[in-house]
Amino acid sequence: MLYIIGIGLKPKHLSLEALEVAKNCAAVFLETYTSKYSEGTIEELSKIIDRRIVQLKREQVENSELILSQANKENIALLVFGNPMTATTHIQLLIDAKKEGIKTEVIPCVSISDYLGKTGLSSYRFGRTATIVLPEENYAPESFYDQIAENKKNNLHSLCLLDIKEDGRLMSVNEALAVLEKIEKKKGNNLIKESVLVVLCGAGNRNEIIKAGNFNEIKRSGYDVFPQSLIVCAKLNEKEKEALSFLYGLKD
Numbered sequence: 001m002l003y004i005i006g007i008g009l010k011p012k013h014l015s016l017e018a019l020e021v022a023k024n025c026a027a028v029f030l031e032t033y034t035s036k037y038s039e040g041t042i043e044e045l046s047k048i049i050d051r052r053i054v055q056l057k058r059e060q061v062e063n064s065e066l067i068l069s070q071a072n073k074e075n076i077a078l079l080v081f082g083n084p085m086t087a088t089t090h091i092q093l094l095i096d097a098k099k100e101g102i103k104t105e106v107i108p109c110v111s112i113s114d115y116l117g118k119t120g121l122s123s124y125r126f127g128r129t130a131t132i133v134l135p136e137e138n139y140a141p142e143s144f145y146d147q148i149a150e151n152k153k154n155n156l157h158s159l160c161l162l163d164i165k166e167d168g169r170l171m172s173v174n175e176a177l178a179v180l181e182k183i184e185k186k187k188g189n190n191l192i193k194e195s196v197l198v199v200l201c202g203a204g205n206r207n208e209i210i211k212a213g214n215f216n217e218i219k220r221s222g223y224d225v226f227p228q229s230l231i232v233c234a235k236l237n238e239k240e241k242e243a244l245s246f247l248y249g250l251k252d
Helices: 016-023 042-049 058-062 065-071 088-099 143-153 173-187 215-220 238-248
Strands: 002-006 027-031 053-056 076-080 104-107 130-132 158-162 197-201 209-213 228-232
Touching: 002 016, 002 065, 002 088, 016 042, 016 076, 016 104, 042 053, 058 088, 065 076, 065 088, 076 088, 088 104, 130 143, 130 173, 143 158, 143 173, 143 228, 158 173, 173 215, 173 228, 197 215, 209 215, 209 238
Parallel strands: 002 076, 002 104, 027 053, 027 076, 130 158
Antiparallel strands: 158 228, 197 209, 197 228
């Protein structure tokens, strides 16, 4: 049997259900390419579940043979940061398991989406999530900007997740703002610069940072906890304005 288990944003987010299941699995894998803990380590998690955790790269998860060949014989767990079914790779894994007649179970957990309400923004007013990608040679996608623009057109906030590289380096808010600024200049738009922005850094960390402001205010600040994310706000309602002002420094 294959269990796909969300492990949240830090070791203490692991649910009692997930703990019980992981302890009774013959092998425990962790995919390492979608995110990282905001606080704590994989070593701590390994001690909690009393199991050795084998870390997998993207290609090892996408090539599901490694996981499914074992799940066909015994109980196997794949641990996923945050909530487990956000990435299409994990959905494909369920499909592949179903095709091979392997039983599966998904155990959810806390994710960055569960922290959106803490910002003071209405959780019901978010559109499709965008992922801002660091441009590389011969690879500089801009579709995330178009998604932000579409959300804004529909008066919906945009949660922007930030890139994580193969070597584990996490993109910063300031890098994301630089990418968005370059795209805006190219398109001749001012969508980002005219929006209220909210940064959410190290969600779940005791040093978590939430700050609201305009483009220049957010860009001037430094953020030293990771992972980091950015929210591009649509038109704020009165309660959202009040919350961002009193809690997170939004100026009139």
